[in-house]
Amino acid sequence: MRKALSFVAGLLLAGFAALASAQGNPIKIGMSMPQTGSLGAGGQAALLAIRMWVEDVNAKGGLLNRKVELVVYDDQTNPANTPGIYTKLLDVDKVDLLFAPYGTVPTAPIMPLVKQRGLLLMGNFSFQVNHTVKHDMWFNNAPWTDASSWFDGWITIGKRVGGKTIAFLAADQEFAQNLANGARELAKKAGLQTVFDQNYPPTTTDFSSLVRAIRQTNADLVFIASYPNDSVAIIRSVNEIGIGSNVKLFGGGMVGLQFTPNMVNLGSLLNGVVNYNSYVPGLKYPGIDEFLKRYAQKAAEAKVDPLGFYLPPFNYAMGQMVEQAVNGTKSLDQKKLAEYLHTHEMQTIVGPIRYGPDGEWANPRVIQAQFQDVADKNMDQFRQPGKQVILWPEQYKNGNAIVPFDKARK
């Protein structure tokens, strides 16, 4: 009897120890995120969404009965910082899974590291960072693949409104160059004549000269690939210097015009710009409205992007995808998770996502929307459909382009 009691007590102790170990040993997800620097504003909003997912998944009991813990460092939007941060995450913090930082520039330097170590990496709004690395355990949360997924819509709209000539202005940075290079090729294939093609250094202070030079060319279409600070400065210069009455379509790849503070600050200066986006009001996905409502409350407390259309839903979706893969495989084995992500359609708040062999979306969904009838100093207007009219993809179209560019600005 005493032996039997000892045996049962031993079993119970072992069970408690195992349980305690599981609960005290969380699943660590490591990442760097730009919290400062040019991508800092977007990075803070994105991180808030990831934290929301962590809260939600922990409220449901975590993953594999273990709590999820986020280990995050600020990479300052500096690509020189990310390899060191990710090495620390792996070797010192011993994280179980990796999320990539927001943006192409901070992500590109860590691709060789994750490929060499055979690790799963959930990409975060990067553009073509896996194009040459060809890592088969990379999964981007961004709704684009290559330049055609981005540019086809814009160029189709441009040709539809009678564009024959095109001007390119792109930042001398990884993302903008990748985008512009692809766009140049596609423009050539589409039979557009390039009348202006320049890259500008990231330290450019004033764009008056460049905008004036573009005006001189009388281009029909003006494609810009720029970073947040530059995007705002370019829009202001266009308003001051004028871009020419000939221009039918202006925009394309301007990062920063999706961020609420910039949208509110620029106000009516945005009218007429046809630019890419990931989500705009009017798109219906299961759970997105509820997410944005909760996000808005938390964003107000955290003092980050109050609307959060561009990055936060996709960052939350990144967590949802990992959750589905871990629950589906009942494992943290990186290869099994990668295989699951390759072979299953993920259900997220930004709609269903199926991955192609390169880890990009099999069915890209880049929105090209035109700012129309935007008033000054009014944030709430952007919550309604119609201020960013969807022109592409066709199945989501909810209005027509106002052309020429000058007309849309009146």
Place this chain on the structure above:
Amino acid sequence: MFSLDLLFEALIFGVLLGCFYAAVSIGLSVSFGLLDVPHVAHPAIMVLGSYCTWLLATRSSLDPLLAGVLLMPAFFLVGVLVYRFYYETFERRGSDAAVRGLAFFFGLAFIIEVGLILFFGVDQRSVEASYIGKSFRFGDYRIPMRMLVAFAVALLLTFFLSLYLSRTFVGRAIKAVAQDEPALRLMGANPVRIKQWAFGIATGVSALAGAMLVIVSPVEPAMDRVYIGRTFCVVVLAGLGSMTGTLAAGLILGIAESVVMMLFGASWAPAVAFGLLLVVLGLRPQGLFGR
């Protein structure tokens, strides 16, 4: 596509841009050029000026330029205190003060940057005024009014600082401390107090330069990094401590950048600007207007 019209406009934009560069460099011309203080935190103080301008302009509906002027006395006091601290902890303690001072000012720049992030967040901030976002038109030409404001401020700052340094007793003492500190001490003047005063002026001017910065373009906390190279380039090109030289050097850089950007390719603009600096330093190591 070259045309004389385009070249003319490139020159106009270049003059305006150059004056803006001079306006943001003139404080450094005093602190680094005259006082020999390795003030790498100058752009960070300027960005702090931009944020304070933004705060004043948005909270009390003040014109940002006026807000910048109102901030000058407060920044003057900050400058006096910063220099006193720098003097007590670094300058008076030995010959390697410059190197250690460099670390001090880098540290100060980081503290300002992080402080701005904690207090204001990382979002861009911009101000509104009747001259922002509008242009002055004559014929086919359009000149951004915000750049005209920068042009006027640079000219006024250069004029008044030159006048102050050459016509007033303290101004001449500042120039004297730059040339021969022991001699000034022998004359019974206290060089530390004069340098403290001059550093205060340099910092006060940075407040106005910060107002210019946020008038010309939106600011974010890390923007100082963009201006470190450019402001030092202007001051060195000018010849350390020359106010009119600072204006001329700013104009040379601005015109070079603008013409290259409009007519030859924007990617070459920084290379041409800094290439110019190398050529000038090769031919005149003391700078264009240095003695």
